[in-house]
Amino acid sequence: MGTVLYIKSNMKPENESKTYKMSDCFIEEYKKNNPDDQIITLDLYKENIDFLHYEDLGVVFGPKNEESKNHPILKYAYQFLNADKFVVAAPLWNLGVPAILKAYIDYICVTGITFKYTENGPVGLCNGKKALFVASRGGDYSNSGAAEYEMGERYMRTIFGFLGITDFTSVHAENVDVQGIDVDKILNDACNRAIELAKTF
Template identity: 65%
Template sequence: MNKVLYIKANAKTEGESRTFMISDSFVQEYKRQNQDDEIITLDLYKEGIGFLPVGQLNELHSPKPGEGKDHPILKYAFQFLEADKYIFAEPLWNLGVPAVLKAYIDYICVTGITFHYTKDGPEGLCTGKKAINITTRGGKYSDGPFKELEMGINT
């Protein structure tokens, strides 16, 4: 049995989000084909993910012994580490991902939980896991004057 973390980052509701229409359909088919897997849905807007609180950045660089899964910031890194697979679902807005997704990434990049430093530099601790990113966008960016602004596949 795998633990799949389904990370949703869109302020639109289920019925109006093209991203969620596609990603929810993907998740339903995944469940059908992988009935023993556990899907954990984390909707970043419903969760209320905000920017890192002032004065708490050090908690991400040096968690204190004993701080764990119930810590308001570190709990996301522990949840991410414990997952076997990831499904990210977000639109591209203003040529980038919603800020809430970047804020979430700040929450999960924690020294000693999801990565550590070696003599050769940082090294991830979430290795050998699979991820899929489902994203949508409006407008036409595949050719013409906006082609150079396409940030979904050119980054």
Template identity: 65%
Template structure:
């Protein structure tokens, strides 16, 4: 049995997010194929993820023990490390990811939990795990220098040791004349196919 962490990063209400529509279809298909797996939903806006404050640094850089797992910020890093698979639903915002997702990444980038330093440099502690990033984009950004969100996620996940990362991108959703319904259907079909083997 695997533990799946479904991370949602969009301020839009339920039913309005195109990213979430595709991600939710991914989850439904995944559940059909993996009924025994545990899926934990983490909606970052409902969690009130915030920017790190000076008073948070002691816990993040301090020693880690059993009480650390209940720390208001470190608990997210432990939760992330405890999962086997990750589904990150985050639209492109201003060529990157929503700021709340970056704030969450600051919560989980913790030495001794998701990575460690060695004499040869940093080493990820989350080996043999995998992730999928589901993203909608207003224009055509795949393989362009303007796309920085997916590249950043792949880089930070790789830093944690997660090398198997798949991206489901729904492009051109804000371009005039594009058949949005067709785009969404294609995205959902792709998501369902990938979910079957995730």
């Protein structure tokens, strides 16, 4: 039995989010294929996640003990470490991820929990886990010139790699805000890709 952490980073209600349409397709199919797995849904807007403050630095970079597991910030890093797989749903906002997802990343990148410093530099402690990133984007970032401007998926792939998670796949829908385009078809195609991935994830 494995544990999947389903990380949601949109303030839109479930039925209005194009991103959640795809990530929910994935989760439903995943559940059918892995009925014994535990799926933990972490809706970031419903958590007490804030920007890091000065007094938090000692907590994030300081020593850890048994009590750390219940600390309001560190508990997210322990939860992350204890999961086997991750599904991250995030629309593209201003060429990056929603700020709440970045704030969450600042909560889970914790020395002594999800990574550590060594003589050779930082080393991730989350090896052997896998991640799916699900995104919808108003525009098109598929060609090499525009792809440089897409820093949401690129950032997530890089920071997960930093934590030791190199098995990182994505499903995305692009052009969803282009007038006159068949958005339903774009989303249905992306959902079908998500369903296929869910069978072997």
